[in-house]
Amino acid sequence: MWHIAKREIYDNLNSLRFALTTVLLLALMVTNAVKHLREHPKRVQRYQDAVTESLNHLTDRADDSLYTLAQYGPGNFYKKPSPLHFCANGGESLLPDAVEVGEPPVFMTDAEGNRLLEGIWSLSYPDANLHNKNVGPKVSQVDWAFIIGYILSLIALWFTFDAFSGEREHGTLRLMLANSIPRHTVLIGKFFGALLSISIPFALAVLVNLLLISTANTVHLTTEAWGRLGIIFCLALLYTSLFVALGLLVSARVQQSAVSLMILLLTWVTLVVFMPSTLASIASSFSPATSFEEFWKQRHPIKEDLWEIYREGRSSKSEDRRLRAKSEFYTKNAERDERKHEERLKYRSAQVHRARAITGISPATLLQHLMEGFAGTGFERHLQFVENTQRYTRQLREFVADTDRADPESLHILGVREGMSEKPISPEAVPRFEDTLNLSKDFNTAAMELLLLTLFVLVLLSGAYLAFVRVEV
Amino acid sequence: MLKTLIGRELLDNLMTFRFAAAVFITLLLVVANTIVLLKDYEQRLTAYNTAVQESREDLREEKTYAGYSGTLVAHRPPNPLSIFNLGLDKQVGNKIEVYHAFVPTIWDAEKHGMDNPFLNLFTSIDIVLVFQGVLSLLALIFAYDGLAGERERGTLRLVLTHPIQRGYILLAKYISAMLCLLVPLLISLLLSIILLTTSTTLALRADDFLRIGGIVLTSLLYVSLFYLIGLCISALTRRTSTALMLCMFVWGVLVLVYPNLILTAVDIVPKPNAQISVHNQIKQMWEQLDKENKQFIRNDGVLSPPSRGGEDLAAGFGLEGVEYTFWQDEDKPSILLYFHQTGLYAGKIKAESEPQVPPVQNYYGFYNRETINTVERTWLVRKPALEAIYVQPANLGRMLLRFSPVGLYDAATEAWAGTDLEGIQDFFGTVQRYRRAVVDYFYDKKIFESRQWFAADKGTADWDALPQFSFHRSDTGINAKRALPDMLLLLTMNVILFTVVLLIFVKSEV
Numbered sequence: 015m016w017h018i019a020k021r022e023i024y025d026n027l028n029s030l031r032f033a034l035t036t037v038l039l040l041a042l043m044v045t046n047a048v049k050h051l052r053e054h055p056k057r058v059q060r061y062q063d064a065v066t067e068s069l070n071h072l073t074d075r076a077d078d079s080l081y082t083l084a085q086y087g088p089g090n091f092y093k094k095p096s097p098l099h100f101c102a103n104g105g106e107s108l109l110p111d112a113v114e115v116g117e118p119p120v121f122m123t124d125a126e127g128n129r130l131l132e133g134i135w136s137l138s139y140p141d142a143n144l145h146n147k148n149v150g151p152k153v154s155q156v157d158w159a160f161i162i163g164y165i166l167s168l169i170a171l172w173f174t175f176d177a178f179s180g181e182r183e184h185g186t187l188r189l190m191l192a193n194s195i196p197r198h199t200v201l202i203g204k205f206f207g208a209l210l211s212i213s214i215p216f217a218l219a220v221l222v223n224l225l226l227i228s229t230a231n232t233v234h235l236t237t238e239a240w241g242r243l244g245i246i247f248c249l250a251l252l253y254t255s256l257f258v259a260l261g262l263l264v265s266a267r268v269q270q271s272a273v274s275l276m277i278l279l280l281t282w283v284t285l286v287v288f289m290p291s292t293l294a295s296i297a298s299s300f301s302p303a304t305s306f307e308e309f310w311k312q313r314h315p316i317k318e319d320l321w322e323i324y325r326e327g328r329s330s331k332s333e334d335r336r337l338r339a340k341s342e343f344y345t346k347n348a349e350r351d352e353r354k355h356e357e358r359l360k361y362r363s364a365q366v367h368r369a370r371a372i373t374g375i376s377p378a379t380l381l382q383h384l385m386e387g388f389a390g391t392g393f394e395r396h397l398q399f400v401e402n403t404q405r406y407t408r409q410l411r412e413f414v415a416d417t418d419r420a421d422p423e424s425l426h427i428l429g430v431r432e433g434m435s436e437k438p439i440s441p442e443a444v445p446r447f448e449d450t451l452n453l454s455k456d457f458n459t460a461a462m463e464l465l466l467l468t469l470f471v472l473v474l475l476s477g478a479y480l481a482f483v484r485v486e487v
Numbered sequence: 488m489l490k491t492l493i494g495r496e497l498l499d500n501l502m503t504f505r506f507a508a509a510v511f512i513t514l515l516l517v518v519a520n521t522i523v524l525l526k527d528y529e530q531r532l533t534a535y536n537t538a539v540q541e542s543r544e545d546l547r548e549e550k551t552y553a554g555y556s557g558t559l560v561a562h563r564p565p566n567p568l569s570i571f572n573l574g575l576d577k578q579v580g581n582k583i584e585v586y587h588a589f590v591p592t593i594w595d596a597e598k599h600g601m602d603n604p605f606l607n608l609f610t611s612i613d614i615v616l617v618f619q620g621v622l623s624l625l626a627l628i629f630a631y632d633g634l635a636g637e638r639e640r641g642t643l644r645l646v647l648t649h650p651i652q653r654g655y656i657l658l659a660k661y662i663s664a665m666l667c668l669l670v671p672l673l674i675s676l677l678l679s680i681i682l683l684t685t686s687t688t689l690a691l692r693a694d695d696f697l698r699i700g701g702i703v704l705t706s707l708l709y710v711s712l713f714y715l716i717g718l719c720i721s722a723l724t725r726r727t728s729t730a731l732m733l734c735m736f737v738w739g740v741l742v743l744v745y746p747n748l749i750l751t752a753v754d755i756v757p758k759p760n761a762q763i764s765v766h767n768q769i770k771q772m773w774e775q776l777d778k779e780n781k782q783f784i785r786n787d788g789v790l791s792p793p794s795r796g797g798e799d800l801a802a803g804f805g806l807e808g809v810e811y812t813f814w815q816d817e818d819k820p821s822i823l824l825y826f827h828q829t830g831l832y833a834g835k836i837k838a839e840s841e842p843q844v845p846p847v848q849n850y851y852g853f854y855n856r857e858t859i860n861t862v863e864r865t866w867l868v869r870k871p872a873l874e875a876i877y878v879q880p881a882n883l884g885r886m887l888l889r890f891s892p893v894g895l896y897d898a899a900t901e902a903w904a905g906t907d908l909e910g911i912q913d914f915f916g917t918v919q920r921y922r923r924a925v926v927d928y929f930y931d932k933k934i935f936e937s938r939q940w941f942a943a944d945k946g947t948a949d950w951d952a953l954p955q956f957s958f959h960r961s962d963t964g965i966n967a968k969r970a971l972p973d974m975l976l977l978l979t980m981n982v983i984l985f986t987v988v989l990l991i992f993v994k995s996e997v
Contacts, residue, residue, distance in 0.1 A: 030729065034736050038744065045752050052754075105608040141604045147594050147822060148757055149575060149908050150881035151888055151897075154610075156751040168739055176728065272731055276505055276628050279735070280512045283620050288516055294609030295523045299530060362603045369609060393608060 015203045018195075022207025023214075026173065032211065035169050039219035042161050047226035049156070050100035055232040057095045064092045064112070073441040080421070081434040083444070084414045087115045087135035091403045094449040096390035097239050100227065101246055102159040102382070104392025110140045113403040119347065131324075131340075134429045136348040137407055138355045139400060159385040162250045163378045166216060167257045167286060171278045173208045174261025176271035178482065183271060201262065201482050205475070208258045213251065220247065238453060242388050249388070252467060253381045257282075259474035266482040289376040297369035320346050337425065337433045344429040359400065366393055380467050387460040390451045394459060399449055406447045413445055488651060492659035500629065500667040509625045510671045516617045517675035521682045524570045524613065529688045531565040531577070538562050538582060538599040546950050550943035552934050553830045553851075556815065559585045559925070561918045561956050562599070566906055567689050570679075571702055572897070573613040574906025583918055585956070587859050587926050590866045591918045592873060593911060594822040614679060615900045618706050619893055622672060623713040623742055627734040629664045630717025634992065635730045653993050661714070661985070668710050676703060694963045701903040701963075701970060708977040709896040713738075715984035722991040745891045755884040757877045759821040765872040766820045769865045773825060776861045783853055787846060804847050807837040808944075823869050823876075828858065833942040844938060852936025859926060881908065892977065899973035905960050909969055917958045924954045 026032050068089025075083045091113045099106070116138045121131035154160050181187035190200065224243070227233055235243075261278055268274040320343055327339015370393075373379040386392030418424050418435050427433025500506055542560040549558055561583050569576035580596025589595065598604075637643035646656060680699070683689055691699075717734050724730040809831050816827035836844060888894030901907035929935050932952075939948050 031732055031736075038736075038740070042744065042748065045748055049751050108604070108607050147877065148881070149579065149593065149877055149911075150755050150757075150884045151750065151894075152578070153747050153750045153888075156747050160747060164743055165739070168735075168743070172732070172735060180728070271728065272628075272632065273504055275731060275735070276508060279624055279628075280508060280621075283624065284512070284516070287620055288520070288612065288617065291610040291612035292520055292523055294606075295527055295612060298603070298606045298609070299523070299526050362605050365603055366605045366608065369606065373609070393605065 015199045015206075018190075018200060018203025019207040019210065022204060023211050026207070026211035027214075031172055032215065035172070035212070036215040036218065038165065039161070039169075039215050040222060042156055042165060043219040043223035044226065046100055046156050046158065046161070047223045050227060051230050051233065054095070054097075054099060057099070061092055061095050061111075064090070068092065069446075072444060076439050076441040076444050078438060079436045080414065080417055080439050081431050081436055083439070084418075084429060084434060085118055085132070085134050085431075088410060088444075088447065090114050091399075091406070091447055091449070093396070093399045094451075096395070096451070097233065097235055098242055098246075098389040099391060100157055100223075101243070101389035102385035102391050103155050103157050104159075104386040104389070104395065106391055109393065109396045112140065113400060114138050114140055116351070119351075133344045134348050136352040136355075137403065138351070139359045158246065158250075158389075159382050161219075162253060162385070163381050164286060166212070166250065166254055167378070168282060170208070170212055170254045170257035171261045171275075171282055173212055174204075174258050175265055175275040175278050177204050177208065177262055178265045178485075179268050179271040179274045180265075182269065197483050198479060201479055204262060205255070205258060205478075208261070209251070209255055212254055212258070216250065216254075217247075242390070242453065245388050246385060249381065249384055249464075249467075252471060253377065256377055256467070256471045256474060259471060259478050263474055263478040263481055266478060266485055285376055286378040290373045290379045290382075293373045293375065294369050297372040298365065320350070334425070334427075337427045337430050341427045341429045341433060348429075356404075363393070363397060374463065374466065377467060377470055380463050380470075384460050384463050384467070387456050387463075390456070395451075398451070398455075402449055403447065406445070409445050417443075489655050489659055492646075492651070492656060493663050496659050496663035497666060500663060505625075505628055506667055506670075509628075509668075510674065513617070513621055513625070513671040513675045514678065516621060517614055517679050518682070520612055520614060520617055521570065521679035525682060525686055525689065528565055528567065528570055529686065532688055534599055535562055535564050535581070549950070550947040551832060552929070552937070552940045552948045554832070554948070556586050556588070556828065556830075557584060559953075561585055561591075561921060561958075563596070563911075563914050564958070566904065566910075566960065567683075567691060568695060568698055568904035569613070569906050570683065571613060571699065572615040572900045572904040572906055573611055574901040574904060575908060575911050576906040577611065579911055583915070585918065585922045585925060587855065587862065587922070587929070588826040588828050589817070589824060589862060590869070591915060591922060592822075592870075593915045594873060594877065595824060596915070614676075615702070615706075615897065618672070618709075619896060620742060622668065622706065622710045623893075624738055625671070626664075626668055626710045626713035627717040627738055629668060630714045631721055631730045631734045632727045633660050633664070633718050634721040635724050635727045636721075638725070639727055654989055657718075657989055657992055660718070661711075664714055665707075665711055668714065669707070672703070672706055672710065697963045698903045698905070698966055701967060702900050705896060705899045705903065705970065705974055705977070708974060708981060709892060712892050712977060712981050712984065715981060715988060716741075719984060719988045719991065722988055722995065741891045742893050746888055746893055749887045749890070750884055753883070753887060755880040757880055759823075759876050762823060762872040762876055763820060765868050766823050766825065768868055769823060769825050772861050772865050773827065776857055779857060780854060783850065787850065804831075804843060804850075805840070806831075806833060806843050806847065807840040808835050809833045823872055825865075826858075826862070829854075831941050833944065835944045836942055844942070847941070848936050848938060851940050852933075855929075855935035855940075878908070889973070889976070892980065895973045895977050899970045899977070902970035902973070903966050905966055907969065910961065910966075913961050914958055918956075921954070921956045928952075928954055 068091070071086075071089035072083075075086050075088075093111045114137070116136050118135050119133045121133060176183075178187060181190070191197070228235055260281070264278050264281075265271070265274045268277065323339055323346070324343040327336050327343070330336055330339065370379075370383065374383070383392075383394075387394060415428060417439060418426055418428065421435035421437060424435035425433040538560075539562050542558065542562070545558045546555065549555060563579075563581040563583070565581075566576050579593055580598050582599045583591045583596040585591060632639075634643070637646070647653070676699070680691075683691060716737060717730075720733045720737065721727075721730045724733065810833060812829070812831040814827065814829050816825075818825050885894070885898060889898065898907065902910070904910070905913075934940060938945055
């Protein structure tokens with residue numbers, strides 16, 4: 015078997031296609047590295063500036079008083095850019111990079127513009143960004159996901175389309191089978207031969223890419239990042255073997271290599287280029303989104319009950335009662351705003367998830383999702399970031415309540431100036447927001463897609479086996 | 488003789504598996520995508536109609552003229568030809584405010600809320616994209632063994648023993664292959680047009696068919712270019728397998744690698760920060776207006792209660808019956824948008840304030856006139872700056888894409904469909920003219936200095952008399968003019984390649 019694989023590799027190494035593949039992959043990977051080196055430091059700088067600014071807000075508010083912190087909240091939260099952005103950019107430019115801490119709403123002002131009723135902060139999730147301001151042509155960025163998903167799969171077909179049909183045309187297949195080699199050994203030999211000959215230029219290109227990226231002192235890759243890169247490399251091999259198996263399958267069934275290549279190319283175009291976008295359009299048209307206007311209309315009338323609480327409290331004689339009503343009014347308002355925002359996000363992400371599930375039939379999309387998952391970019395990562403901010407928000411609110419409880423002078427009525435501790439607190443004591451990524455968690459979310467991809471490979475391989483065993487030479 | 492040759496080639500091509508496969512796959516992809524795209528278009532049209540209806544009702548509810556800010560909105564209808572080439576049609580905002588305090592541009596437009604911005608994460612598709620990928624591939628598959636195959640089989644020698652010029656052989660091959668490629672193109676397009684005409688919401692006009700004709704013509708040039716590239720490779724190589732491999736490589740590079748690679752390598756991301764000085768300049772112009780405004784109020788003793796130093800508009804000039812005053816400002820450095828406006832709304836002005844009303848009217852006449860002058864002045868600096876930030880990198884990107892036939896094809900079909908940048912700008916040009924018309928109407932009828940500008944007690948705003956907004960896509964002639972340079976480039980490349988193939992073929996030994 016190794017003999018066959020070795021023969022294949024030698025055959026391939028001397029061919030024109032090997033040289034062209036190497037040049038192509040190197041060009042792509044170098045461009046990718048150069049772009050990353052050019053843009054990543056800027057991205058990190060932007061993130062750090064934003065984080066520093068929001069930390070300053072937090073410190074100022076904590077220095078002022080516990081009440082200010084409770085009313086204005088921390089600064090905005092920012093998504094930490096992934097160091098593996100060059101592996102899959104995951105449409106990051108289309109996703110918002112922050113979760114905003116909304117200004118406290120002003121419910122009532124007097125004629126002089128003084129705020130009479132001022133609520134407390136709540137989280138809000140901005141829609142994307144300036145995307146629709148860019149009127150330039152739309153192309154996909156050259157990241158690893160593109161190189162592997164489109165180019166490497168095409169190369170895999172390029173290396174295998176004549177694996178059997180070519181040998182049959184030359185008559186060498188007969189010769190080989192005249193020896194006492196079982197057919198499955200030939201198949202497996204061919205499979206590994208093709209896979210290895212593709213891996214050589216790919217590994218070379220990856221090495222050059224990583225060399226460029228890791229020698230630059232502006233970008234740091236941690237041990238975890240290297241582990242992720244290892245996983246991504248394995249993913250690339252798995253995905254390539256899928257197309258190698260497809261190539262072998264078609265090549266075994268078809269008599270002429272030209273026909274085999276044509277069938278493969280048309281299958282490839284359908285699977286990789288058209289299926290993802292067509293399926294996504296179908297999936298997204300299943301349910302029209304509620305419009306933002308409707309969303310606001312829905313929420314306005316139901317605020318009446320909150321005003322009712324406030325009015326009832328205001329007419330009360332006892333000071334304590336009045337403050338409590340005010341506090342309830344504020345917190346309920348903030349809660350409701352937050353819940354509405356969250357629901358909208360959930361509704362939209364359910365739509366995206368549905369579309370992602372449907373497009374998952376195409377192996378190219380599966381790979382895209384897996385790459386995004388392991389590179390720490392894309393939609394799932396965005397949702398994880400949102401979850402992180404929500405967890406932190408809960409933590410901060412608990413902290414505020416606990417600190418307030420520790421102050422004997424406070425009335426412990428949260429959200430109202432008169433009812434809360436007005437002492438400044440040490441900024442160090444306030445919990446800090448940290449946007450973390452968890453490899454094992456990523457692995458869990460990716461498990462299903464990983465299994466599906468493996469399943470595709472196995473099905474195609476056994477298909478190729480059956481086709482080759484039964485075919486007449 | 489030529490006829491016999493064409494006949495032979497045609498038969499050769501028609502009876503092959505690749506022809507059947509070509510027809511099948513193009514039909515499948517085009518029909519499936521037409522159905523999807525049609526549904527998408529219908530949804531967008533519904534969203535557009537709802538939005539138009541809603542903003543019309545919103546405007547009716549405004550009692551004073553000043554209330555038209557934010558409620559007088561122009562909507563961009565989806566382009567039915569976006570099914571063929573989506574271009575910028577979906578990407579750019581489709582809802583734009585018409586207000587005298589700023590000049591509306593493509594960048595000020597927003598999207599009406601029906602869509603989920605996260606769905607932009609998925610790639611979109613159109614019929615031209617299908618042709619771009621599939622037809623080019625098919626053209627190469629038809630071409631790779633055109634010369635190399637005959638040479639291998641020895642039939643080329645046989646043909647050349649007859650007294651035929653080599654040019655004729657080449658021409659016959661070219662014509663017959665193009666005829667064969669035309670079949671899947673036309674059948675699939677016809678089917679998709681039939682699908683489009685069965686739809687009740689999408690109405691294609693006569694000139695739309697002309698535009699579709701233009702798209703077909705461009706597709707033909709594009710396919711022919713790829714066929715000639717394949718033939719060129721075929722003439723250069725001795726063996727079909729090498730020719731096939733090279734064809735595939737060239738296809739991969741031209742269609743897949745080059746467009747993405749070049750735009751990754753060259754930075755075409757808009758950089759609004761580079762023009763931040765312009766934004767500051769615009770801000771200063773508005774501060775200037777503020778100063779003049781305060782000066783005007785100070786000089787006019789009647790206007791406001793002395794306790795406020797004649798500077799604060801928030802008190803509503805001491806008019807009794809003012810329900811609210813407003814202060815509206817926009818500050819978006821990334822699109823160089825800055826303006827602010829103040830105003831007030833009076834439901835019923837009390838009799839004792841009646842002498843105050845004429846000075847207030849006079850003040851608003853002055854304020855609005857000055858606002859419009861300031862806007863004109865800011866527009867002079869804003870327009871070139873916006874071009875520098877957004878249009879120049881976009882044009883650079885498109886220019887670079889033109890080095891691949893794919894870019895030329897995309898640009899030309901976009902221009903035919905009217906979904907290119909210029910086609911979209913047509914709409915915003917119309918909106919700008921409409922804003923001018925509204926302002927002129929307000930000047931003519933002296934609405935800026937009328938009582939109805941801020942008060943609803945003696946007659947309310949009459950929105951029916953306002954000029955109506957209407958937008959028509961540009962004439963087919965203009966589309967053709969925009970598509971022509973790219974089509975000519977495609978044609979030139981065709982001619983050059985044909986000559987090259989001819990020269991190689993004539994010189995080569997059989």
